[in-house]
Every structure is written in structure tokens, then in C-alpha cells.
Amino acid sequence: MTTQESTNLSTMSTKAMASIDAYHLTRKEAARRHAIENVASLSRALEKPADAIFKLFLSPTVLMAIKIANDLNIFTLLSHATPFVTNVQLSASKDTDILLIERIMRVLVCNGFASERGPGQYEPADLFINFLLIMCKTPEFFRKTSYRNPGDPKNGPLQHAYNTSGSCWDWLAENPDALDRFNTFMEGHRTDIAHWVDWFPVQEQLLEGAIANRPLIVDVGGGRGHDLVGFKERFPLAVGKLVLEDLPSVIEDIQDLDDDIQKVKHDFFKPQPVKGARAYYFKHIMYDWPDENCRIILHHTAAAMERGYSKVLIEEHIVPDQNAGPQETLLDMTVMVWCSGRERTRRRWTELLDSVGLVIKNVWLPDGHTNGIIEAELQVPPESSPYSVTAN
Numbered sequence: 001m002t003t004q005e006s007t008n009l010s011t012m013s014t015k016a017m018a019s020i021d022a023y024h025l026t027r028k029e030a031a032r033r034h035a036i037e038n039v040a041s042l043s044r045a046l047e048k049p050a051d052a053i054f055k056l057f058l059s060p061t062v063l064m065a066i067k068i069a070n071d072l073n074i075f076t077l078l079s080h081a082t083p084f085v086t087n088v089q090l091s092a093s094k095d096t097d098i099l100l101i102e103r104i105m106r107v108l109v110c111n112g113f114a115s116e117r118g119p120g121q122y123e124p125a126d127l128f129i130n131f132l133l134i135m136c137k138t139p140e141f142f143r144k145t146s147y148r149n150p151g152d153p154k155n156g157p158l159q160h161a162y163n164t165s166g167s168c169w170d171w172l173a174e175n176p177d178a179l180d181r182f183n184t185f186m187e188g189h190r191t192d193i194a195h196w197v198d199w200f201p202v203q204e205q206l207l208e209g210a211i212a213n214r215p216l217i218v219d220v221g222g223g224r225g226h227d228l229v230g231f232k233e234r235f236p237l238a239v240g241k242l243v244l245e246d247l248p249s250v251i252e253d254i255q256d257l258d259d260d261i262q263k264v265k266h267d268f269f270k271p272q273p274v275k276g277a278r279a280y281y282f283k284h285i286m287y288d289w290p291d292e293n294c295r296i297i298l299h300h301t302a303a304a305m306e307r308g309y310s311k312v313l314i315e316e317h318i319v320p321d322q323n324a325g326p327q328e329t330l331l332d333m334t335v336m337v338w339c340s341g342r343e344r345t346r347r348r349w350t351e352l353l354d355s356v357g358l359v360i361k362n363v364w365l366p367d368g369h370t371n372g373i374i375e376a377e378l379q380v381p382p383e384s385s386p387y388s389v390t391a392n
């Protein structure tokens with residue numbers, strides 16, 4: 001190492017340490033990201049040409065192994081593993097050499113796509129398994145559909161991959177293992193992001209002005225209720241009912257829930273049964289659906305709202321109009337293959353809400369994140385909404 005290289009490294013190291021200290025002090029997301037960038041620069045500076053070659057030249061072998069695993073039916077067999085599958089079972093499916101299976105599985109395991117229970121015994125690694133199969137078949141889907149943007153929730157990459165004609169939610173209801181993996185993923189997904197009530201001004205925007213004998217929050221498509229449970233823990237004395245709505249298969253999957261949270265089996269493509277609530281909260285719902293379907297959901301919500309009192313809170317990514325980051329762009333691809341859904345920019349959100357007579361009042365973004373809350377209210381009476389419900 002030359003003296004100059006050594007000096008550069010020590011400058012970068014000092015900078016990286018300073019940014020880590022700044023993150024410790026402030027606990028701000030922007031500071032954490034800044035620290036990651038500085039540490040990554042330091043790591044790159046430490047790399048030798050052989051390290052870079054290893055990364056660039058050899059990393060596509062992971063994609064190759066995934067493609068081969070898909071051709072050998074491995075993801076399907078893994079997704080049905082009860083509780084594991086063996087190398088012998090995997091090799092029998094397509095009469096493959098066990099040695100080849102073991103080599104492919106080693107790559108999948110060390111990259112987190114499966115795990116090993118014992119030598120030659122494999123378990124699925126959460127939701128990845130169901131997604132991987134769809135992702136592997138998505139290029140074929142696009143060849144078949146002449147590269148049209150998927151716009152039908154019942155005819156997208158998932159339906160092509162699993163040869164089914166229902167929505168992804170119908171498919172989950174028919175596949176209880178996958179449903180459990182999905183709900184567990186959604187519950188765990190938030191552990192690294194602050195709960196919405198920690199950064200949304202709940203007191204000012206919701207509780208002040210809330211009427212005691214009216215529903216306070218309706219969590220529409222709220223899964224097994226983790227977001228309302230989090231709300232109740234932080235605001236135990238808030239007045240007004242908390243209502244959790246989801247499909248029957250999800251509501252029936254709930255083992256234990258605070259008695260103060262009312263469970264309602266509800267299809268959000270049907271009229272909203274809870275009228276005049278202070279807030280209708282949708283977390284990670286709209287990105288699962290094309291605009292046409294979102295308009296139906298929002299139209300039913302608008303019809304249940306009381307003008308000047310009720311609000312719609314949509315917690316999702318607000319994709320920057322330019323230079324979107326990896327999280328929202330990769331999620332955009334994921335919802336595209338899973339449910340023909342999409343992530344939206346602020347302009348697209350404005351257009352969507354405006355088309356059902358809702359107006360954005362605020363966009364709340366926790367520091368350094370693009371996942372935030374869009375707060376909207378009724379703009380015009382629902383009767384004069386330019387959109388009328390025709391489907392479902």
C-alpha cells in the first residue's frame with residue numbers, strides 16, 4: 001500500500017466513524033443512510049481487484065442457480081415442505097443427480113432463499129419461496145402478453161406461474177401455508193420502521209375533534225390487526241371504536257386480539273359498513289391494485305365518510321418523481337408480479353384521489369423515508385363523484 005492510499009483510507013475511516021457517531025446521537029434515518037454510504041465507500045476502497053471480480057463476475061451465478069432450481073421444480077417442492085424436503089426427494093422430481101441438487105441448494109441456502117435443517121434437509125425461507133417461482137416465470141409472462149403493463153389482478157405473473165385464475169388473495173386463501181408466511185411477513189415487515197403512530201401527529205390530526213361515541217379508526221385490510229394493536233398500546237385512553245376489517249380467511253386466522261378491537265369480515269370492493277368514522281386507514285393496500293380497483297375501494301370509502309369530519313389515511317410509498325431509491329423500485333416490481341399492483345408517485349396519488357372526489361390535505365413522511373401517510377378528505381359530496389361503481 002502506498003503512503004497516499006494509506007492516508008486516503010484513514011481519512012475515509014475517520015469520516016465513517018464520525019457519521020456513525022452522528023447516527024448514534026441523532027437516531028435519524030437520514031444520518032443512518034449517510035453512515036451506510038460512508039462505510040460502503042470505505043469498504044470499496046479496501047477491496048482488491050480480485051474482490052471486485054468476485055462480486056461482479058461470480059454474483060450472476062446466484063441468478064443461474066435460481067433459474068436452474070426453478071426448472072427443477074425446487075421452489076414448488078420447497079413451498080409444500082412439511083416441514084422439510086430432502087435432497088433425495090428434490091432429485092427424484094426430475095430424475096436429477098443428487099450431487100447437482102446439493103450444489104444448487106448450497107447457493108440458495110447461503111443466499112437466504114432456503115435454510116438447512118440438517119445435511120441434505122431443506123426448509124423454505126419465508127415468503128421468498130412463493131415469490132421466487134413467480135419471478136422466474138415473469139419474463140415468460142411478458143413474452144406471452146407482448147410486454148403490456150399488467151393491469152388485471154386476476155391475470156398477471158402470479159396467475160401465469162401458478163396456473164390459476166383467481167386473485168393473489170384467492171390463491172393465498174387456498175394455500176394456508178403461504179397465507180401464514182404472508183401474514184407473518186407483513187407483521188414483521190414493520191419492525192425496522194417506526195410504527196405510524198410514532199411519527200404521525202395522532203393527537204392533532206385524529207384525536208382532537210373526534211366524537212366519543214363514533215368509530216375512531218377503521219383499519220381496512222388490516223391483516224391480523226397488528227397496526228391497531230400498536231395504536232391501542234400507545235393511546236390506551238383514546239375514545240371511539242377501533243375496527244379491524246379484512247377477508248374472512250384472514251379474520252378467521254386471528255388467534256388472539258384485544259377485546260376493544262372489533263373484527264369485521266369485509267370485502268373492500270363492497271360498500272363500507274362502518275359509516276362516519278374519524279379515519280379510514282389503509283396500509284399497504286392500494287399498491288396491491290391497479291387504479292381501476294383502487295377507485296372502487298376509495299369510492300366505497302368516500303360514500304361512508306362524513307364531510308369535514310372523516311379522513312382517509314393511506315400509508316404507502318410516495319415514490320420520488322426522479323431518482324427513486326432501491327426500496328420503492330424493487331417493491332414496485334414485487335407488487336407488479338404478485339398482484340398486478342404498482343407503487344405511485346405524488347402526482348399519481350393526487351390524480352387517483354382527485355378522480356374519486358378526495359383531496360390530499362397533507363403528506364407525512366418520517367425522516368429519511370419515502371414510506372409515509374397521505375391524509376385526504378372529501379372534496380365533493382360522493383353523489384357528484386365523477387366515478388361510479390360498476391364492478392364487483
Ligand SMILES: C[S@@+](CC[C@H](N)C(=O)[O-])C[C@H]1O[C@@H](n2cnc3c(N)ncnc32)[C@H](O)[C@@H]1O
Nearest residue numbers: 169186221222223246247250266267268283284
Ligand atoms: C399487503 S397486506 C396489508 C396488510 C396490513 N394492512 C399491513 O400493512 O400489514 C393486504 C391486505 O389486504 C387484504 N385484502 C385483500 N383483498 C381484500 C378484499 N377484497 N377485502 C378486504 N381485504 C382484502 C389482505 O387479506 C391483506 O391482509
